[in-house]
Amino acid sequence: MLFNSIDFVLFLPVFFAAYWLVQPLKLKWQNLIVLTFSYLFYSWWDIRFTSLIILSTIIDYAVGLQLQRTNTPSTRKLLLGISMAANLGMLGFFKYYNFFVDSFADAFSYFGMEFSGSTLDIVLPVGISFYTFQTMSYTIDVYRRQLEPTRDFIAFAAFVSFFPQLVAGPIERASNLLPQMLKRRYFDYAKSTEGIRLILWGLFKKIAISDALAPSVNHIFENYGSMSAGTLVLGAVFFAFQIYGDFSGYSDIARGLAKLLGFELMLNFNLPYFSRNIAEFWRRWHISLSTWFRDYLYIPLGGSRVDKNKAIRNVFIVFLVSGFWHGANWTFLAWGGIHAMLFIPSFIIGTNRKHLSEHKPVTAWMMAPADFGKVLLTFAWVCIAWIFFRAPSIGIAGDYIYQIFTFSGGDVLSLNPYDNQPFGFEVVLLILFVFIEYGMSIQKINLYSSRVWARTCVDVALILAIILSIPIDSAQSFIYFQF
DSSP, rough: TTTHHHHHHHHHHHHHHHHHHHHSHHHHHHHHHHHHHHHHHHTTTTTGGHHHHHHHHHHHHHHHHHHOOOOOOHHHHHHHHHHHHHHHHHHHHHHHHHHHHHHHHHHHHHTTTTOOOOOOOOOOOOOHHHHHHHHHHHHEEEEEEEOOOOOOOHHHHHHOOGGGTTTOOOOHHHHHHHHTTTTTOOOOOHHHHHHHHHHHHHIIIIIIHHHHHHHHHHHHHTTTEEEEHHHHHHHHHHHHHHHHHHHHHHHHHHHHHHHTTTTOOOOOOOGGGSSSHHHHHHHHHHHHHHHHHOOOOOOITTTSSSHHHHHHHHHHHHHHHHHHHHOOOOOHHHHHHHHHHHHHHHHTGGGGGGGSSSOOOSSSSOOOOOHHHHHHHHHHOOOOOOOOSSSHHHHHHHHHHHHHHHHHTTTTTTTOOOBBBSHHHHHHHHHHHHHHHHHTTTSSSSSTTHHHOOOOOOHHHHHHHHHHSSSSSSSOGGGGGGG
């Protein structure tokens, strides 16, 4: 079920009414409503995949209780291993089985040998990368004695399957979301109003920005061989904002829906394209995933506490795993590797720890030339990496970039039209969007102004933009559903 679909428009009011009608009863009834509707929401794609969430929930709930009952190190490690094997085993089978079979076959054929392994017709369960990481964080935190396991199975199952962020994040930690499941929630008008505005802003980014750019992005990447360098650059920029509008839009909608229910989810994006270096970009982009890998992979590997060479190794591992987390394709590994190579120089000289505050690059409309240059350079590198992320193969990504820098597709300044229409609308749309985001980054534009007339104007403008941008045929899926 998509947030931007008619199905969800009908689903949400029914859930919302049931959720708040049972509020005067015991807390378990409210959590049971969350759990029931979350399973219904997920089953809308394929009811068979709901069994995977249930299985993961049962395993980690039981492991958590057993970890509390024993202090024997070997037993605790065994219990943690069971949880990791179950969760990563399901993720690996459904997401990476065919990738490894094909890769082995290619490697053997390269040396003139044959590999007889056969691929399977496997459908990737929606959001499996998100909810497996979410439930694993619970088991790991209990194992580390950083979190007390819960005996409330309904609350735990609702935490694992919480539908606003179930299929595309943010990846919530048990330490943040689970305690909220164990407390009674009361309707808060101010929080609900803020939630509705977050939902509108998220829908605007998804429908009016991301979906509006998608046809042009598809056209440019599918016909890159006949495109000029200028058009290819434009395609990379368009994709950067397409995936940002799509993914951050989903996160905003998820956070808004959670507020309607009395929950607070973590901020997952913080204006990443105004970053001044790659390290800052990763403190602003997909924050729930980058902090997950920091706490559960980078630090256990030794982090930066080890010698420099091992620390650089740890950085590479984290970025490569992050790339592989996104999908079973060498392009995602290349994307992660590029970010690692961009990050390492900053890590070596120590500038990766700059800009740790609220990530506000400027405080006035006129950006300092040095900051402006850093933002542009960082964005350019990010766009080059996005080409690998979007391309179907490393070879095509390499050809795409080669054509940009050799101008082999024609005049660098020419822009090839899309269906005999110039890209003017998309360019104007992006300029307006960047202007708004820039104003938000320096706190000169407030979409949630305290003045009633200003809030009303913003709300009406967003609603009109969303309605005018809704596709006639069908709702467009979110890009990160495939991960």
